[in-house]
Amino acid sequence: MTLEQSARVAEIPPSGIRRFFEIAEERDDVISLGVGEPDFSTPWAARDAAIKSLELGKTSYTANRGMRELREAIAEYVTRFDLAYDPDGEIIVTTGASEAVDLAFRAFVDPGDTVAVVEPAYISYGPGVTFAGGEVLPVPTREEDEFRLTVDALERAGAADADALVYCYPNNPTGAVMSETDLEPVAAFAREHDLAVFADEIYAELTYEGEHASIAAFEGMRERTVVFNGFSKAHAMTGLRLGYALAPESAVDAMNRVHQYSMLSAPTTAQYAALEALASCEGEVESMVEQYDRRRRFVLSRFEELGMPCFEARGAFYVFPTVPDGFDCETFAEELLREKGVAVVPGNVFGAGGEGHLRVSYATGLDDLREALARIESFLTERDLL
Amino acid sequence: MSEREVLELLRENARYGTDDIARITGLDEDDVEATIAALEEAGVVRGYQAVVDWDELEDERVRAVVELNVTLDRETGYADIASRLARFPEVTALRLVSGDYDFDMEVEGDSIREVSRFVSEKVAPVPEITQTVTHYVMTAYKENGIEFGDGDEDDRLSYSP
Structure with a gap:
């Protein structure tokens, strides 16, 4: 047999961002607001714990579901979001939250099942559903709703007939959050139409002006929900690749069956780092959140001054400004990169609902943010847009 | 607590303009200027210097x-x-x-x-x-x-x- 790609793989379009990489390579003064990961390093205590674990030779596999102490620490940690999960049966530690998402699609989606994907969305959900043989049903959210998911949006998209719903709040790429009040009708919709819910809460800790709410905490939702979270964003551990899923025991069993034959166990060194991160790095997390919040206010107020409207994002580390009239988001992003060396991601990469917007990450120091916004200002001035 | 926040920002980078401090803290620029003036007046902020290697x-x-x-x-x-x-x-x-x-x-x-x-x-x-x-x-x-x-x-x- 020749190495001809499978039909499923062939169905996935190549990344829309690749050509931007090449343009960025041509300049050496690029300020990137295109990154989806923290600019902070992992808190030192967590790195130190990882190093110590290596010195002690802790380099074997762990239990498939992850080290018991870590699952216990996770169970304790998620109580802050009003979530109660049993470390023995209801938590599985994964290689990044991305693995958890993939496990859920493979464990619960049958060929022909429809998964409603709330857009603009993190780019992995659609392909993940496709790899699992499911059908993607986009559910666009709108700027006038501050990119929150509404029952109206679900109904318009026809999600009542779907089998499952996947979303990410606080949202990548918009920075939108869902309050308890916002979630309530969505939970009711899921119960009424018998939808499984895959709730990606990787940015939960990065919620400003308010508390993160989880849909799994609503009555009648726990049994139909898988919650994804991890250490990449709040604990600045992207490269350590560590996440987890929370779900009822039978659901974790199903995910674990896929996991034990594919990943076997999440990286052991990273598990030691994560254990320490939960044990002693709360202060550093708080300080990072405070830094993000400062930058968020700075960036929002600059875009407002530049006449690029931007709803008040209250989560993750993104804002989602609108490009000026006469531009599509790709042209704007490309010209801004070529002329001013500022990298932002065109919103349409995250689904059709993102057209006309830019994803601007503020996971970058204030000095660079100030410079980047000054360059955007001069870009607009040169075009008489300001 | 705006005083404390302004102070923290000045300690981070004394060259942040009052406009940037206003954007970051959400205060009016006038309030930022007044806060800094009050900090200087009270002798809390004693000066601004470059950190030289x-x-x-x-x-x-x-x-x-x-x-x-x-x-x-x-x-x-x-x-x-x-x-x-x-x-x-x-x-x-x-x-x-x-x-x-x-x-x-x-x-x-x-x-x-x-x-x-x-x-x-x-x-x-x-x-x-x-x-x-x-x-x-x-x-x-x-x-x-x-x-x-x-x-x-x-x-x-x-x-x-």
């Missing part, structure tokens, strides 16, 4: 940390000795500390000779000073919260999902 400069700059032991008597307290020492322009920092010695004094000069001469001719003879121990700074790794390494290169990809 002398190793990167061709010209030599010699710095020393000097431990001072003193004896007090009825007429002379720590503050009296301190105000006498602090008047010397060579003294860049002076603190009363706990532990084995009394004052921790930082001195700057253009050469080791100049600094040594200052300590032996101007400081040691002060009657209340019983002992001086001079430590010359060999390398500075961090000053005022700023690390002097080459900096952590941002090795993140310029785009990531």
Whole structure:
């Protein structure tokens, strides 16, 4: 047999961002607001714990579901979001939250099942559903709703007939959050139409002006929900690749069956780092959140001054400004990169609902943010847009 | 608590404009200016200076940390000795500390000779000073919260999902 790609793989379009990489390579003064990961390093205590674990030779596999102490620490940690999960049966530690998402699609989606994907969305959900043989049903959210998911949006998209719903709040790429009040009708919709819910809460800790709410905490939702979270964003551990899923025991069993034959166990060194991160790095997390919040206010107020409207994002580390009239988001992003060396991601990469917007990450120091916004200002001035 | 926030930002970078501080804190620029003025007025903010890594400069700059032991008597307290020492322009920092010695004094000069001469001719003879121990700074790794390494290169990809 020749190495001809499978039909499923062939169905996935190549990344829309690749050509931007090449343009960025041509300049050496690029300020990137295109990154989806923290600019902070992992808190030192967590790195130190990882190093110590290596010195002690802790380099074997762990239990498939992850080290018991870590699952216990996770169970304790998620109580802050009003979530109660049993470390023995209801938590599985994964290689990044991305693995958890993939496990859920493979464990619960049958060929022909429809998964409603709330857009603009993190780019992995659609392909993940496709790899699992499911059908993607986009559910666009709108700027006038501050990119929150509404029952109206679900109904318009026809999600009542779907089998499952996947979303990410606080949202990548918009920075939108869902309050308890916002979630309530969505939970009711899921119960009424018998939808499984895959709730990606990787940015939960990065919620400003308010508390993160989880849909799994609503009555009648726990049994139909898988919650994804991890250490990449709040604990600045992207490269350590560590996440987890929370779900009822039978659901974790199903995910674990896929996991034990594919990943076997999440990286052991990273598990030691994560254990320490939960044990002693709360202060550093708080300080990072405070830094993000400062930058968020700075960036929002600059875009407002530049006449690029931007709803008040209250989560993750993104804002989602609108490009000026006469531009599509790709042209704007490309010209801004070529002329001013500022990298932002065109919103349409995250689904059709993102057209006309830019994803601007503020996971970058204030000095660079100030410079980047000054360059955007001069870009607009040169075009008489300001 | 806006005062505290403004102070933190100035400590992070005293060159943030009042417009940027206003954007970051959500205060009006006028309020930021008033807050800074009040902090200066009250003597909370005593000045603004550059943090210099002398190793990167061709010209030599010699710095020393000097431990001072003193004896007090009825007429002379720590503050009296301190105000006498602090008047010397060579003294860049002076603190009363706990532990084995009394004052921790930082001195700057253009050469080791100049600094040594200052300590032996101007400081040691002060009657209340019983002992001086001079430590010359060999390398500075961090000053005022700023690390002097080459900096952590941002090795993140310029785009990531």
